[in-house]
Amino acid sequence: MTTPRLHEPDNLVLQARDVHFDWSAVPLHWIPGDPVATHLVNVLHLLLPAGEEWFVRVFTEALPLVRDERLREDVLGFIGQEAVHASSHDGVLDHFAAQGLDVRPFVRQVEFMFESLLGDRGVTGERGRAWLYERISLIAAIEHFTGVLGDWILNAEALDRAGADPTMLDLLRWHGAEEVEHRHVAHDLYMHLDGRYVPRVRAMGETVTMLLALWQRGHRYLMWADPQVGGRVKGGLHHFRRTGPAGLTPSGRLLLPSIRRYLRRDYSPLGEGSTEQALAYLASSPAAQAALR
Numbered sequence: 001m002t003t004p005r006l007h008e009p010d011n012l013v014l015q016a017r018d019v020h021f022d023w024s025a026v027p028l029h030w031i032p033g034d035p036v037a038t039h040l041v042n043v044l045h046l047l048l049p050a051g052e053e054w055f056v057r058v059f060t061e062a063l064p065l066v067r068d069e070r071l072r073e074d075v076l077g078f079i080g081q082e083a084v085h086a087s088s089h090d091g092v093l094d095h096f097a098a099q100g101l102d103v104r105p106f107v108r109q110v111e112f113m114f115e116s117l118l119g120d121r122g123v124t125g126e127r128g129r130a131w132l133y134e135r136i137s138l139i140a141a142i143e144h145f146t147g148v149l150g151d152w153i154l155n156a157e158a159l160d161r162a163g164a165d166p167t168m169l170d171l172l173r174w175h176g177a178e179e180v181e182h183r184h185v186a187h188d189l190y191m192h193l194d195g196r197y198v199p200r201v202r203a204m205g206e207t208v209t210m211l212l213a214l215w216q217r218g219h220r221y222l223m224w225a226d227p228q229v230g231g232r233v234k235g236g237l238h239h240f241r242r243t244g245p246a247g248l249t250p251s252g253r254l255l256l257p258s259i260r261r262y263l264r265r266d267y268s269p270l271g272e273g274s275t276e277q278a279l280a281y282l283a284s285s286p287a288a289q290a291a292l293r
């Protein structure tokens with residue numbers, strides 16, 4: 001069973017864009033004068049490389065089970081896009097290190113989580129299948145947030161007004177636009193292979209718990225390791241109370257109602273964000289346009 005596409009151009013073929021970014025001129029605090037907000041967004045760079053490589057491994061494992069040609073094409077396009085996302089965010093981490101912000105110890109913990117705790121566990125047969133479906137349900141829940149966050153960053157004009165670095169904004173918006181573009185794929189795959197409601201709800205609960213813990217720890221780590229902050233300001237989720245309403249980061253007001261929508265039985269990811277807007281951004285993105293040439 002595949003969810004009908006409500007607001008999606010029928011002929012949209014998902015393609016990976018071979019983007020490259022030159023980080024050399026990007027300041028450490030790319031939201032000028034606001035290391036707190038900069039690092040709340042930077043947590044993404046710590047989580048996405050390992051997380052998206054994990055998506056690629058799980059979806060590659062699921063591909064032989066897909067019995068719908070269109071969905072198979074979408075899953076292949078999704079795999080291609082996520083692989084480029086992972087390596088693009090990884091490039092930022094080298095630039096952080098060159099500026100004295102070494103995030104690799106934290107990243108190694110994140111890699112351990114995705115490779116060991118959420119890896120294939122060497123189980124086969126019925127149990128292997130159940131564990132594969134459980135991981136797909138987690139990815140579908142995570143992809144709900146990447147779609148919502150992608151829509152947010154495409155519309156986050158407060159970052160432009162704050163003078164955020166244009167190269168970093170292009171990375172985030174190119175990625176966000178592709179997240180909006182492929183936001184239906186993980187949910188479609190879950191509905192095609194499993195589709196049960198209760199595991200979907202459970203996966204959302206686990207995802208929210210995991211993301212809150214990782215964001216709290218990741219932000220604390222960045223604020224502690226940043227040589228320019230020097231540990232003077234302690235990181236943590238409480239900073240969202242300022243940065244969210246200021247439009248510099250997502251806010252609870254954006255995320256909580258979106259979780260309620262996810263929990264509806266008739267949820268469709270296509271209700272979040274606009275494919276048209278995503279494609280319009282990709283048609284103007286410096287990195288995506290350079291990839292075409």
Ligand SMILES: [Fe+2]
Pocket residue numbers: 052081082085146175179
């Ligand atoms: Fe991605």
Ligand SMILES: [Fe+2]
Pocket residue numbers: 082143146178179182
């Ligand atoms: Fe994605």
